[in-house]
Amino acid sequence: QSVLTQPPSASGTPGQRVTISCSGSSSNIGSNYVYWYQQLPGTAPKLLIYSNNQRPSGVPDRFSGSKSGTSASLAISGLRSEDEADYYCAAWDDSLSGVVFGGGTKLTVL
Amino acid sequence: QVQLVQSGAEVKKPGASVKVSCKASGYTFTSYGISWVRQAPGQGLEWMGWISAYNGNTNYAQKLQGRVTMTTDTSTSTAYMELRSLRSDDTAVYYCARAVAVAGAEADYWGQGTLVTVSS
Numbered sequence: 001q002s003v004l005t006q007p008p009s010a011s012g013t014p015g016q017r018v019t020i021s022c023s024g025s026s027s028n029i030g031s032n033y034v035y036w037y038q039q040l041p042g043t044a045p046k047l048l049i050y051s052n053n054q055r056p057s058g059v060p061d062r063f064s065g066s067k068s069g070t071s072a073s074l075a076i077s078g079l080r081s082e083d084e085a086d087y088y089c090a091a092w093d094d095s096l097s098g099v100v101f102g103g104g105t106k107l108t109v110l
Numbered sequence: 111q112v113q114l115v116q117s118g119a120e121v122k123k124p125g126a127s128v129k130v131s132c133k134a135s136g137y138t139f140t141s142y143g144i145s146w147v148r149q150a151p152g153q154g155l156e157w158m159g160w161i162s163a164y165n166g167n168t169n170y171a172q173k174l175q176g177r178v179t180m181t182t183d184t185s186t187s188t189a190y191m192e193l194r195s196l197r198s199d200d201t202a203v204y205y206c207a208r209a210v211a212v213a214g215a216e217a218d219y220w221g222q223g224t225l226v227t228v229s230s
Contacts, residue, residue, distance in 0.1 A: 033214065035215045035216055037155070044205055044220040044221065045147075045155065047216065047217060047218050050218075051216075088154065090155075091215050092213050096172065097172075097213075098159075098171050099145070099160075099214075099215040100157070101156065103154045
């Protein structure tokens with residue numbers, strides 16, 4: 001059971017906009033930055049969003065992050081086949097004094 | 111360019127120990143920390159802990175306290191993660207990642223992963 005809660009799956013057709021939610025608590029999302037990672041099949045995770053809504057260099061602006069209270073969301077617009085991957089949210093947890101991850105959301109591009 | 115290159119796959123028996131290495135290049139090693147994250151087959155990501163490459167300070171996940179030790183060798187820009195008393199549920203891909211801060215979830219570059227299989 002993950003500390004952060006994500007839907008196990010999401011899907012969309014090419015060109016669509018999809019959102020992935022991440023729910024936490026006051027000790028993690030509510031008081032710390034949220035990060036999003038993309039993991040393509042068979043590869044290491046890649047940092048997609050940092051500090052709630054910032055994109056590292058090279059990440060397309062089709063990807064955006066937001067946070068409100070104890071929840072966060074990742075939005076992907078103009079969905080492409082290469083976006084098919086697992087997506088994880090993460091945050092520092094003050095109570096656990098460690099990093100917590102969501103269980104991951106498998107995105108399928110139909 | 112920043113690179114983290116990990117050691118190769120390992121097969122261990124229950125009760126044994128494993129030590130995974132992570133050699134960094136392309137940046138000043140002591141200016142960042144190294145986080146270790148593992149992923150069991152078909153499962154999600156699990157944070158194991160963090161080590162400062164500057165002073166060796168560590169922060170381990172509560173679940174692994176007493177079984178894990180993280181170290182660094184600044185002369186070779188290499189980080190190590192040792193896990194002892196291995197069990198079958200320690201079978202996973204182990205990743206190292208460059209960590210921007212001690213109390214944060216940001217890891218901006220990752221190693222390729224090391225598969226550790228625990229089996230009798």
